[in-house]
Amino acid sequence: MASIELKNITKIFRDAKRKRDLLAIDDVSLTVERNQFLCLLGSSGCGKSTLLNMIAGFEKPTGGSVTVGGKPVDGPGADRGMVFQQANLMPWLPVWENVAFHLRLKGWRKADRRAAAQEYIDMVGLQGFENHYPAELSGGMSQRVGIARALLLNPQVILMDEPFAALDAQTKMDMQEELVAIWQKQRCTIVFVTHSVDEALVLGTQVAVLTSRPGRVRELIDLDLPRPRDITGQQFNDHKRHILNLIREEGMQQRREAKADPVPAGRQGAAA
């Protein structure tokens, strides 16, 4: 059974101030089967976060439909855990309370919440920081709290918006390994937004390459590389070359269009 289904999604942002509309997503259809790890790959501003927000239920598509587990999405819910681009932790709660926030909402007792949080704090390697406040954490540590918080929901679907973008190379590699291990253990479906080709190839079972403004799916690539992924291997590099070529073509096409028509294609929308 398909876990996530996007059918002919379009998204137009109404820009009241500048009196014009922005076509952010244009006719995207994607199906993510259960236990898949889909990476959305695209340049900055191409609509990756917007797409993820529509699956999460924070934004409504202007056209088309989103279903998760067969049910249409009509708002955010704990069946879809999200790891945000910024960690978005409650600054007034210590790390463990942030991780266990969902249980607080469910009315669990403090001792039970504390015990439940510990498992996920250990999982993301934050032992010893349980009682720290978000202001006392580094960017990477905050991001890990955000991941632990999403994992604790034990959701069928985890949505991740460039969660490792702010991390150093070493931490990033550790976290990527950790994430793959968690995904294999928890058997959940992950949609992972990134603008790094390497990251997409290290993590995903599928990579969707998006075009920029408006966002469309340029190509959906299935990866059947063995894990752990060998980033110097022949197959890996073939995929990488192919994707980089797509991105280069895309860039050239954009520049040609920009020359022919000073207003970028998607921007015309319903200009007033």
Place this chain on the structure above:
Amino acid sequence: MTALWKSWERAVVPLFILVAWEIVSRSGLLPAALLPPPTVVLHAWGDWVFGFDETAQGNSGRWLADALSSAVRVAAGYGIAAVSGILLGIAIGWWRWVERTVEPTIQMLRPVPPVSWIPLAIIWFGIANKPAIFLVFLGAFFPVLMNTIHGVKTADRNLIRAASMMGATEQQLLRHVVFPAALPSIFAGLRIGIGAAWMLTVTAEMVAVKSGLGYVLWDSYYFLRYDLVLASMASIGLLGYATDGLIKLLMSAALHWQHGSTLQSREG
């Protein structure tokens, strides 16, 4: 050494003022009755508190009762203002329809000075505690309300998203996200409000009540007892300072998570 100096730091300015005042009023520049020196004020104040030599005449030994009746009015009016200001402020900040229906009325009432309500307060509530409590309420309510609205409106939308991702209902969002996010702002309002509360208790007591520090102040003025007038003023100042300190204490306990992340926590 520095620790000793730190503990004296806040006493320097008041001490300087007291000494200068003593010198000026003993120099005969003004008639002594018009500006009694601090020592005389302190004497009268001492008798007002402890009742040792009847310097304060009818008020001798009655300070605690006077202070208490003012404090009770402040507590009652301020308590009502704080609770209703926070609740209404959250409602106005959160629901657009509440803002549209209630806010214009509030904004029209806000510029009306609380003092101008005195005639109506007396007609409605008579001469006793109630008009004073009503006035205190008016004075503290608006700062608490305005700051709460501001705090709610500037709450981080992303935190609300994070909480609703974890399945928060609207009521839970208000309680677990919006309220704590607005708390720094709410406390700013509470601190402005406590100042207004003392001002208005005293005003009310001067006009509409027959007890309390404000009443003693006005009464002593009629009897030309400027030493007691000054002692009342000092008492009000001290109690205001103490209650503000109490709220500050409460604030640093409630906002301890801000330590190290804001300018307010800077050493120096």
